[in-house]
Amino acid sequence: MTVNTHAAKRPAPIREGGVSRSVFVAFNYFLLFLMMLVTLYPLYLTVIVSISNGANVMRGEVGILPVNVTLETYRNIFKGDILLYMRNSVLYTVLGTFVNIVMSCLCAYPLTRKSFCARKFYTAMVTVTLFFSGGMVPMYLAVNTFGLMDSIWALILPGAISTYNMIIIRTAFASLPDSLIESAQLDGANDLTILFRIVIPLSKATLSTMVLFYAVSHWNSYFDAMLYIRTKTKYPLQIHLRNLLVAGIASEELQAAGTGQAFAVTERTMRAATIIVSTLPILIVYPFVQRYFVSGVMIGSVKG
Amino acid sequence: MRMTKLLSMLLALVMLLAVLPATAENPSTWLTDELTTITVMRGENALQPLKADTIKLQTIKELLNIELVVEAPPSANYNDTKTARINSNDMPDIMLVSTSDVRSFARKGMFVNLSEYRDELPHLFALLDADPSLSMLTVDGDFYSAPSLQRLNKFVRRSGNLFNFRTDLLAKYDLEAPKTFDDLYDAMLVIKQNEPEMVGLTCRSGTRKFMDRVSYPLGSGSSIYYDADKGGVWLYGPAHEEFKGVLEYLNKLYEADLLDHDYATNTKDQWAQKLSNGTAMGTIDNDGVVRNYVAPLQQIDPSYNIEVLPVPENALGEKRIELASADWTDQQWVIATSSKKIELCLKFLDWCYSEEGAIVNGYGKEGVTFYFDENGDAIVMPELLEEYSANPANAAYDIQIALGVGLNDVSPYVDTGVQMQMEIYLKGDAEAQAAYLDMVSKIGPMEGNREPVLAPPLSEAQTERYTELLLKVENLVWQEVDKYIKGEEPIENWDNVIATIKADAEEMEEIYNEAWNAALGK
Known part of the structure; x- marks a missing residue:
């Protein structure tokens, strides 16, 4: 009779499958998805506000999808x-x-x-x-x-x-x-x-x-x-x-002026478009330097 | 040889002819014999970028022999630029500053004392002397600055924190325009019963701004204010019995759900949303800004409308609401003592306050950009109105950019004619134009409208003491106000607040009234 001495030393295998684990994973994903939403929604909202009609934005009708899409705000920014x-x-x-x-x-x-x-x-x-x-x-x-x-x-x-x-x-x-x-x-x-x-x-x-x-x-x-x-x-x-x-x-x-003109561009759409125009170039640069980013900024933070 | 002699004579003649116009007498309008540059600095409004080659600047050059160089840092941070330039004594010849800048730096000798040159500034002092209230802008009795004043033309539009209300709702429920604030309560109650989702009166930018707007019409003031109805004195509103009436009325509205329950936290965006989606019944605010929300509102239902209503009578039997100043007294032009062209700057500044200066700065060049009609009013060339109306949302600015005129340019004696004429033009047909003119012309003379009163100039010691007292008192008052509006404290308890701040408030009032009387020479 041989005794498998190694078996006793081997760590207990991680139990894969099982309902509890699935629930845990699902909950994790759900939580991460929620966090992603919370992080991305403001950016998404800024984008849809910037391309929506100013009057609709003002009335609070823009939340999930852009309404009456117009590029008038960008036209205003890019003139001059x-x-x-x-x-x-x-x-x-x-x-x-x-x-x-x-x-x-x-x-x-x-x-x-x-x-x-x-x-x-x-x-x-x-x-x-x-x-x-x-x-x-x-x-x-x-x-x-x-x-x-x-x-x-x-x-x-x-x-x-x-x-x-x-x-x-x-x-x-x-x-x-x-x-x-x-x-x-x-x-x-x-x-x-x-x-x-x-x-x-x-x-x-x-x-x-x-x-x-x-x-x-x-x-x-x-x-x-x-x-x-x-x-x-x-x-x-x-x-x-x-x-x-x-x-x-x-x-x-x-x-x-209070001219009573129906406006496609308002302060809020202008604000949103301005944010997009000013941050886009930096957002484009980020992916290219990102791989260096974490290792670079951690330099010197851990000794040994 | 003969040929050469003839040629030399001919050349000499040509040279003489070339020199002749230069030695001819200069135009009488020139302020200087030699073309001279004057540097002017003002903040630039993004909607009206300033150009260096406008017809106005060319006209000034031709008329006055002055080359105006305008430095225009963005107005968003003009304060910082201005402060750095003043503090480092690196100022342009003329610059636009605020009342507080004048009070801070005039005593330090940074700005030319215009009163010392009264004789050389006849046009400016004729206007300053005509309105005694402008003496509030003096520092130790002297003018160091020239305020931006409005030259009245036939299209002048007044505005202010007026009483804007959904007139379509009044018509819908067969209600009369409220004559008193109690009528207003009753009218809103009827509307609320029929449209329970509506929020009643709304406002923006927090309790303080809201109280600034409603306290005066309701018979008091939210801070130190001039009360002509109580014998023409400066009072610190919250320290007086009348302020209790304001809080009581607002609490009554709040309890009946007729005051927006988010009144203390509404941002401008939220306020605009409520006005433009039809959930608010009205607001006490700048009528011009509120009018901007009528178009988005009418996109939902063309019958919706917000209009300025007559001022309701308050519980004290007064009808009063404060108009925005016709002038822009916080925008003042100063000449730097470091300038090497003080004499010329004085002449130029005075010219700006002359009729000719106001017209050139307001309309450009006669015969090119405007003409005078049979009544002597300056009228913008129709083809210019047509040309710059392409983008209606910005047309009033676009035409002013092209001409280099108006409040946002170098224009100390402001004529807003170009802006108003464009606004009227944009209304379309003659009927719509007449209706617009009729509507805006009613605002100024409305019963109960009061002209704003300028705060008196305080000495350094008075400023220090007043600021100290104000901080102390305001900290206490503004912690309490919301509790009374929301009904968390019974109104009688406001007497305790009054008792606590009474002595300090009285001292503040004394400082203001003393300075006021001194400035008026009483």
Whole structure:
């Protein structure tokens, strides 16, 4: 008689099938489906409101499906110079993000080098800016004094480094083994070569995430442009959209025409369409960088 | 050789002829011999983007020899831009600011004291002197700003937080337009009995805004307000017995389900929904905005209608409702003391307040964009009205964009003629136009309509003390109001609130009345 000693040690098999499990799985799916609905419905509602007739939206008739579909709201948004503003926004985003990444890497790398004697001092100095800022007027004066007013650089140079993002990059760089860098040094590589040929290529995941962070903040920013840009043809898209939305509401209050025209476009449809137009480009970019996203932002969060 | 001599003489003659027009006398309308640029900053309304090459700007250049450069940051965040520019002393020559900006920065010497140049500003001061209430805009007795005033034309339309009601429902149930607020209660009760799903009176943006609109017609005020019926004094409404009457009436409506039970939380969207889907009986609000909801309402049933009703009499026997100001006194034009062209800016600003300036800023160029009719009224060229009426929803703005005119442009003495003429034109045939004109012309002279009163200018010390008291009192009052409307507290208990705030309210009233009398020179 042989005794199967292994059988006793084997963990109990997971019981597949069975009513309780099916109920559990069904409940899980149902719950997840509900959560998906809760998450997606606001976005869906925004889309259907933006393409519905304004009068129907106003009367609260749009909930599940669009009513009296019209593209009038989008026509209203896309008339005028919107393509110019879009081009400006793309330019500011691309150029701004490039400058951000280069500057952040150039700042982060020395702060990870143990051979850099003032490392701790500079790290402390940089960290201070996380908590304190000069405020609007001193910043305005600085931009004016440096002659950056009404130029693209006023939107790019003052915010060339985001301290928070730079610290994430620094943490990613610091997680690379010292031996790797030492061996490169032994092969005669200088710091720039090490940074651009070893450190940066090995930190692609983090940098992709930072590209996304920086790009989104450039794409969404309007405040700096509002303060520093005076020529209308240099405005980014967000200024135009924001003005379209907020001033439209204000003007309705101040100077209600009350012309009694049946309108296809209302404040609510305009608001919805504005949200779609301003978020769509970023939504399109997300899937391409998403695979880097989680691994990038988790850098340094777990030790060992 | 002879030929060369002849040629040189000919050339000299040509040069002389070329120089002649330049040395001829400048047009008498020019404000400066040399073409000069004046920079003006104002917020840009998204519905009326400002263009740099409008016929108005060309006309100003031809008439005054001034090149007007308009900086127009979006009005959505104009406040921030303006604050940064003022604080960093990087101001344009002329800019549009608010009353509070004038009060904050005039004392710091940022804006030119216009009163010191009274003789050089005859047109402006003729208008300021004609309306003594405008002295409320002074700082320490002097004008540092020129308010946006309305030039009256034959089409001027008044509006305000008026009493808008579903007149089709009154007709349907054979009810007369309510003459008193008690009649209103009775009429709404009849409608409610027949149409139980209706919400009665609705409102938007919370209790505070609602009370701002209803307290005055009901005989009190929701904060500090000028009461001409009580001897022409400033009163803090909630500290007086009459406010109890307001709360009592609203509670009566609430208990009978004649006041929207979401009155404290309604957003603008929810309010619009109730007005445009036929569930609300009426609202006290801006009649122009409410009129926007008539068209969506009539899409459900063409017989539905919301109209402005005569002001009902309150329990104190008063008929009163406050119109929106005919002027835009919170939009004021200032000249920066840092400007290098102060003299020219003064001349230009004064020209804007002249008849010629108002017409150019309001209509553009005579013979091109408008003509004067036999009564001397400026009339927009019909072909322009036709051209810009293609998109009716925005036509009133589209024509103003093209001409560069109107309230949303650089136009200190505002003539809204172009906007009104487009609105009338859009009504279609002569009958519809006449009906519209008839309807809007009735609003201004309606019995009980009161002109709004400007708050008096407070000194720095008064402002500080008043703000301190106001914060203290308002915190208490607005925690309580809803309880009384909803009937959670018996109305007699409001006496306790009055007792608590009485001393502070009296001090606030004293500050206001003192400043008011001082500004009027009493």
